[in-house]
Amino acid sequence: MASRLLTRLSLHSLRSSLSGCRHVSKAAPQAQMEWDYDGPCMKTAVPGPRSQKLLKKLGDIQNVVAINMFVNYEESRGNYLVDVDGNRMLDVYTQIASIPIGYNHPALHKLMVDPNNLSTFVNRPALGFMPPGDFPDKLAESLLSVAPRGMSRVQTMACGSCSNENAYKAMFIWYKNKERGSSSPTQEDLTSCMVNQSPGSPNLTLLSFSGGFHGRTIGCLASTHTKAMHKLDIPSLDWPMAPFPRLRYPLEEFTRENAAEEARCLEEVEDLLEQGRLKGRPVVGIVVEPIQAEGGDNHASVDFFKSLRNIARKHGCAFHVDEVQTGGGATGKFWAHEHWGLDDPADIVSFSKKLLTGGFYFKDELQPKEPFRIFNTWMGDPTKTLFLGEVLNVIRRENLLEEVARSGTALLQGLNALQAQFPGVLSRARGQGTFCAVDIRDEPTRNKVLLKARDKGVLLGACGDRSIRFRPALIFKEYHVAMFLNIFNDVLAEFK
Structure with missing residues (x-):
C-alpha cells in the first residue's frame, strides 16, 4: 500500500506527469499529504463487474436506481475514491459536498483508536x-x-x-x-x-x-x-x-x-x-x-x-x-x-x-x-x-481556508480558460472558493460529460438543468486542480 501512496510531489515530477498539457500547477504548498494517491487509475468501466453484481444483490432489498457504484472505503484516501473494482478516481464531488478533509484522514483514524x-x-x-x-x-x-x-x-x-x-x-x-x-x-x-x-x-x-x-x-x-x-x-x-x-x-x-x-x-x-x-x-x-x-x-x-x-x-x-x-x-x-x-x-x-x-x-x-x-x-x-x-x-493547523482560496482561484481561472477554449460547450463559469460550477450547452451533453469524466477517473456532480458543480474536499490543492483541468480538457475535446 505505502508504495502506491503519494509521498511528496516536486515541481519537476509534477510537470513531467502533466507534460504536453496546458494546466501546470505551481509547487504544492509545503503541508503535503503523505497519505494521498498520486492520481487516478482506472481498471474497468464504471460500474464494474463487482459493482454490477452488488447492484443486483442490493436491488432485491431496496431501490438502487440512483447508485453509481459500490465503494471500497478502506482503500480510498485523501482526494481519491476507490470502488470495489479497484478503480481509483479523483473525487471532485465528495459525497455531495460532505467530506471535509478527505477520505481516511489520519487525524480521524487516530481519534477512533483513542481509548478515551x-x-x-x-x-x-x-x-x-x-x-x-x-x-x-x-x-x-x-x-x-x-x-x-x-x-x-x-x-x-x-x-x-x-x-x-x-x-x-x-x-x-x-x-x-x-x-x-x-x-x-x-x-x-x-x-x-x-x-x-x-x-x-x-x-x-x-x-x-x-x-x-x-x-x-x-x-x-x-x-x-x-x-x-x-x-x-x-x-x-x-x-x-x-x-x-x-x-x-x-x-x-x-x-x-x-x-x-x-x-x-x-x-x-x-x-x-x-x-x-x-x-x-x-x-x-x-x-x-x-x-x-x-x-x-x-x-x-x-x-x-x-x-x-x-x-x-x-x-x-x-x-x-x-x-x-x-x-x-x-x-x-x-x-x-x-x-x-x-x-x-x-x-x-x-x-x-x-x-x-x-x-x-x-x-x-x-x-x-x-x-x-x-x-x-x-x-x-x-x-x-x-x-x-x-x-x-x-x-486550523493546516490553514485549509487559505488553501481553499488558492485552489478556488486556480479552479475558476482554469474553468474560464476552458470556457474560452470550448465556447460551444461551456458557459457561465462561476464560484466562490472551490464551490464552483459551469454550464454545459444542454442536459444530454452535460450527462455525457459526467460519464466521460468518470471513465477517465474524475468524479463530478450535476445540478440544475445543465450545470456541473465542483465540490472537492478542503484538502484539494493546486496540483489537484491542474490534474483535474487536464482530464476535463481531454473530456471536453471530445464534444468540441
Whole structure:
C-alpha cells in the first residue's frame, strides 16, 4: 500500500506527469499529504463487474436506481475514491459536498483508536433527554467555536433535512410566542391542534425561492423548488415562493442588468410578504441559501442578501440562512454568509454535510420555553461532534481556508480558460472558493460529460438543468486542480 501512496510531489515530477498539457500547477504548498494517491487509475468501466453484481444483490432489498457504484472505503484516501473494482478516481464531488478533509484522514483514524473516546462510540444517548456529561464541553470545542456572528445557541440534529424541518418549527413557535406575549396557549389552541385545525394549527407560512433546495421531508419539500421528481405525488403546504435572481455572466459585463434583476426579485419578496399579511396568512420567516446549490449553483450579489436581510427585519420575519451545503469552508470562509460582511447576518443558520453533524444555530429568542417542542430521540450523534472537533483542528493547523482560496482561484481561472477554449460547450463559469460550477450547452451533453469524466477517473456532480458543480474536499490543492483541468480538457475535446 505505502508504495502506491503519494509521498511528496516536486515541481519537476509534477510537470513531467502533466507534460504536453496546458494546466501546470505551481509547487504544492509545503503541508503535503503523505497519505494521498498520486492520481487516478482506472481498471474497468464504471460500474464494474463487482459493482454490477452488488447492484443486483442490493436491488432485491431496496431501490438502487440512483447508485453509481459500490465503494471500497478502506482503500480510498485523501482526494481519491476507490470502488470495489479497484478503480481509483479523483473525487471532485465528495459525497455531495460532505467530506471535509478527505477520505481516511489520519487525524480521524487516530481519534477512533483513542481509548478515551470508546464510550462515545459504543453508546448513542438520547441527547435531548440524557446527554453525556462532556457534551457541553464538546459543543463548545466544536460547533460553538465556529458559531456564526451573533449566535451562541446551537441545536444538533442528524441531517440537513431534519435540521431545516426543526428550524422551521422553531420559527413558527417563536412567532406565536410573540403574538401571545406573556399569555399561555388557550384550551382551544391545545384542542384544535390535535385535529390539525386553527387556531392551534395556525395558517402561517414561510417564504422560499425558486431554485431553492432545503430537503426532502414534508415541510422542507414545501420550500424546495428544484426537480419535479423531488416533489411529485407528495401533498404539500401552500407557502409562497419568490423568484431568485438569474444573473448574467460575466458579471462585470452585465452590472446594470443584474442589478435590475435583483431589484425585481426583492420587490416581489416585499409584495408576497404584504399579500400574506392582507390574506391572514402571514409569512413568519424567509429561508435562503447563500448559493443555490442543487438548483444550479445560482449566485446573487452581496447587496441582494443585505437587502433581503433588511426586508426580513422590516416585516418582522425570521431570517433563516441554509448553509447545509455551503457551510464548512468550501467558499473560502467557514460560512458563505460571511462574504456579506453583516454584523447581524441571520436569526437561524442551518448546517450539515461538511460539519458531519446536522443542526442549526439560533438566537436566544427562538429558544422554546417548553420541553419536547424541538425534540427527537437522538437529536444528533456525539461521535459526529467529536469528529467535527478534530476536523476543525486540522482546518486550523493546516490553514485549509487559505488553501481553499488558492485552489478556488486556480479552479475558476482554469474553468474560464476552458470556457474560452470550448465556447460551444461551456458557459457561465462561476464560484466562490472551490464551490464552483459551469454550464454545459444542454442536459444530454452535460450527462455525457459526467460519464466521460468518470471513465477517465474524475468524479463530478450535476445540478440544475445543465450545470456541473465542483465540490472537492478542503484538502484539494493546486496540483489537484491542474490534474483535474487536464482530464476535463481531454473530456471536453471530445464534444468540441
